[in-house]
Amino acid sequence: MTKREQSILIINDEKNSNNELFKTLRERNYQVEFSNGEQWHQLLITRTYDLVIADIQLCGVDGMKIVAEARKIKTSPAVIVIASDATIKAAVAAMKAGAYNYMTKPIKKEELLTTVDQYFMQRKPKSSNFKNIIGKSTKMKHVFEMVETVANSKATVLIYGESGTGKELIASAIHYGSPRKDGPFVKTNCAAVPETLAESELFGHEKGAFTGAIKDAKGRFELADNGTLLLDEVSEMSLSMQAKLLRVLQEKEYEKVGNPKSVPVNVRIIATTNKDLKTEVKENRFREDLYYRLNVVPIHLPPLRERKQDIPLLIDYFLKKYSCENNRNNISCSDDVIDALMEYHYPGNVRELEHLIERSVVICREKVIRPKHLDVLFTEKPYTKANIKVVNIPAETLEEVEKKQIYKILKQCNGNKTLAARRLGITARTLRNKLTRYNGEDSKKNNDPE
Numbered sequence: 001m002t003k004r005e006q007s008i009l010i011i012n013d014e015k016n017s018n019n020e021l022f023k024t025l026r027e028r029n030y031q032v033e034f035s036n037g038e039q040w041h042q043l044l045i046t047r048t049y050d051l052v053i054a055d056i057q058l059c060g061v062d063g064m065k066i067v068a069e070a071r072k073i074k075t076s077p078a079v080i081v082i083a084s085d086a087t088i089k090a091a092v093a094a095m096k097a098g099a100y101n102y103m104t105k106p107i108k109k110e111e112l113l114t115t116v117d118q119y120f121m122q123r124k125p126k127s128s129n130f131k132n133i134i135g136k137s138t139k140m141k142h143v144f145e146m147v148e149t150v151a152n153s154k155a156t157v158l159i160y161g162e163s164g165t166g167k168e169l170i171a172s173a174i175h176y177g178s179p180r181k182d183g184p185f186v187k188t189n190c191a192a193v194p195e196t197l198a199e200s201e202l203f204g205h206e207k208g209a210f211t212g213a214i215k216d217a218k219g220r221f222e223l224a225d226n227g228t229l230l231l232d233e234v235s236e237m238s239l240s241m242q243a244k245l246l247r248v249l250q251e252k253e254y255e256k257v258g259n260p261k262s263v264p265v266n267v268r269i270i271a272t273t274n275k276d277l278k279t280e281v282k283e284n285r286f287r288e289d290l291y292y293r294l295n296v297v298p299i300h301l302p303p304l305r306e307r308k309q310d311i312p313l314l315i316d317y318f319l320k321k322y323s324c325e326n327n328r329n330n331i332s333c334s335d336d337v338i339d340a341l342m343e344y345h346y347p348g349n350v351r352e353l354e355h356l357i358e359r360s361v362v363i364c365r366e367k368v369i370r371p372k373h374l375d376v377l378f379t380e381k382p383y384t385k386a387n388i389k390v391v392n393i394p395a396e397t398l399e400e401v402e403k404k405q406i407y408k409i410l411k412q413c414n415g416n417k418t419l420a421a422r423r424l425g426i427t428a429r430t431l432r433n434k435l436t437r438y439n440g441e442d443s444k445k446n447n448d449p450e
């Protein structure tokens with residue numbers, strides 16, 4: 001989910017909590033609270049924060065004390081210290097005591113955002129990542145086996161599959177299942193970084209390397225040293241960046257923008273793509289040599305429609321998750337909703353199913369989600385196939401086709417309903433219901449006087 005709810009406590013004694021600098025954090029969906037030099041400790045022990053930003057000059061509290069108190073708390077939020085020239089020594093002492101970072105005034109919005117974003121990006125999840133990957137289909141079992149096998153090695157992994165199939169989830173499972181699990185897990189979305197900034201994003205830059213490079217900046221490779229670097233949507237990287245990436249993979253060293261000195265690096269690479277890289281190679285959009293470097297261990301994530309056995313498990317999992325998140329007692333789905341969800345083709349895969357469940361939990365005011373709660377969702381494009389099933393759009397012809405197909409398969413299965421239902425990809429119950437309905441309609445037709 002893209003929802004971001006990380007909470008930040010800012011200790012700065014600033015009367016005006018609408019301070020421009022911190023507004024930017026709110027705009028990025030961080031929850032931000034303020035405290036002066038007196039209440040901070042009370043807040044820290046009574047509420048839960050993921051990060052504390054302390055302006056030690058303004059709040060007049062010793063940074064080391066804040067770090068020490070934060071460490072005593074079970075969730076142990078990280079501390080970023082903001083210092084002025086006069087307090088720089090105290091900030092360095094706070095760093096030595098275990099502060100996450102310190103920043104010196106004047107602070108630019110971008111600088112603050114980068115530091116905060118980077119902290120949350122590198123932060124380890126609170127629980128093991130294997131627990132939240134659902135799947136019992138043969139295809140997913142195969143994926144899990146691959147994950148376990150590759151996690152122990154340092155081999156480069158290429159995870160490919162349609163959008164929303166869980167590529168990022170699998171990448172993090174590899175990292176957190178690997179001997180590097182205590183090192184950083186750093187992600188970069190190759191599609192989101194503009195070409196002009198891509199090199200600095202990956203390799204960092206030195207102050208003055210280009211206009212706007214006002215201070216040294218670490219690149220993703222440096223941040224991921226001794227850990228794992230996830231290159232998301234790697235097919236979107238420009239050809240010139242591909243050449244630079246290839247070099248790091250071969251030489252295991254890189255140069256920062258603006259400094260010719262090579263820096264050695266120890267990083268495990270995981271790349272993801274929802275494009276077919278072989279086609280990209282054929283059409284000269286992706287370097288063949290880089291493709292082979294990345295494709296050392298390929299892992300394919302099958303689309304959800306090819307692993308329908310996982311759908312009921314995922315429905316259950318997301319129902320629990322969103323019932324809990326929305327403070328609702330365990331909500332369930334009616335059988336016809338489950339049937340419709342089983343039959344749907346999911347162009348957006350697991351992410352789409354997750355959103356469908358989340359939205360219906362929010363809409364549903366009862367204990368059971370029924371087709372009417374999904375109407376809203378299914379009438380929206382592109383849910384074409386499901387439209388016909390759930391919303392009552394007159395669709396005689398399609399129903400006719402469906403009926404014919406059902407009878408055909410039943411005949412092929414010598415009337416064995418369980419077998420026929422399996423081949424049709426529906427539950428035996430749905431098949432029985434349909435047959436009962438057809439029988440009713442047929443006998444009605446036969447009895448209707450013309």
Ligand SMILES: Nc1ncnc2c1ncn2[C@@H]1O[C@H](COP(=O)(O)OP(=O)(O)OP(=O)(O)O)[C@@H](O)[C@H]1O
Binds near residue numbers: 134135161165354
């Ligand atoms: N097997 C699974 N079990 C539980 N949740 C899953 C599973 N697969 C995917 N999800 C959830 O579906 C959403 C999409 O997953 P993820 O971001 O890993 O997909 P992706 O393949 O990287 O998609 P994209 O190509 O669009 O980046 C996430 O919220 C993820 O937690």
Ligand SMILES: [Mg+2]
Binds near residue numbers: 167168232272
């Ligand atoms: Mg992804």
